[in-house]
Amino acid sequence: MYKVLRKHLERVIEISDQEFDEFCSLLVLRKLRRKELLIRPGDRVTSEFYVISGCLQAFHTSENGDQSILQFGIEDWWVSDFEAFFNDTPARLSVSCIEDSTVLELNKEMLEELYKRIPKFERFFRIKLTKAFVALYSRIQNGLEKNSTTRYLEFCETYPHIEQRVPNYKIASYLGIKPESLSRIRKELAEREASINKA
Amino acid sequence: MYKVLRKHLERVIEISDQEFDEFCSLLVLRKLRRKELLIRPGDRVTSEFYVISGCLQAFHTSENGDQSILQFGIEDWWVSDFEAFFNDTPARLSVSCIEDSTVLELNKEMLEELYKRIPKFERFFRIKLTKAFVALYSRIQNGLEKNSTTRYLEFCETYPHIEQRVPNYKIASYLGIKPESLSRIRKELAEREASINKA
DNA sequence: TGAGTTCATTGACCTATGTTATCCTTTGCT
């Protein structure tokens, strides 16, 4: 079970068995049921979650009750309300399970202790952060210059594993459009494809 | 001139005169003219830029020539094509001056040398990165759930100094709408305000 | 000073997306 995690770390830093064990000793294994909430608005967020199996979502609920999904989390991803996590402010997002899931909970304070003992873990998370930063940057760029159809197609290309397992209305929410619009887009794409196949 | 920079650092970490001098010794002062380009697509990006005075923009140019602005940079901000900077990939953005500007150029390799000598600078940039990450996160959230009028009003509130000095069509570009739309939005807001004042 | 450039605004029109309501299928539960 922890093999995937070890690989995950070793794509960025080299670690010994002992260092890996020390890292694992900070983690709390949690088994979660579909729809279970890990973080709700207002919570103090002291942990981030590494997904072993299943699928999570981080989403914001607006005053009128609409939800917009900021992040999906499947196997090998980290999920949290990172604004609250980094800034020690009350959560503005919710994090919940789309499927039954198994996650490893990593406490922030324990992590900072670990940074002092084994600095290479600080390096690991700094590099993860730059990657996440760049990913957000290009998501903003997509939002600025691409239409919904293109954004949907690129989402399917970039995250085929997510597209296949989460309902369309959640994808719509992530893309910033309504489910009805996504439905229209998918119909349009299917028709396009059909007419190509006929020709 | 470097006083502002020192304050900028000291909002996050404490540093001695000597440490500050060592940091400054890495920096190259550059005076730039309006419209001058610091980074163009395809460049290798080895530096980030701290703005002493003036105003920069980081923008993407799409195939059909449309530009979308990802970031403005005024006094006390860092600007670059961060994707290229962090990943050592060719620049996809351009960075140019909206006004005559003075910047301090910080070379990535020299910075990494400095990290080894004085680790607290690594801490400084890691914290700056978390702040930037959170800012991008909330920009995405705004894009998902707010209409253009709201986004414009919040932009004016959040960045009054930018709103006052860059042309409206650049603000429109940053917000992901066309200048004509922003013009209509501004008209609508002015009318609303007028009718409130009359009442 | 005068011509060119940049920028903002406006109007007419068009298109993509949102809204509301309804219907149908699938899935899950007991």
Add this chain to the structure above:
DNA sequence: AGCAAAGGATAACATAGGTCAATGAACTCA
């Protein structure tokens, strides 16, 4: 099996924002 809930599609209509074209003000610079 039978019912409820979830998910998806669709249609009619409304609206925000994009497109295109024209105008004029303000600024720049030779």
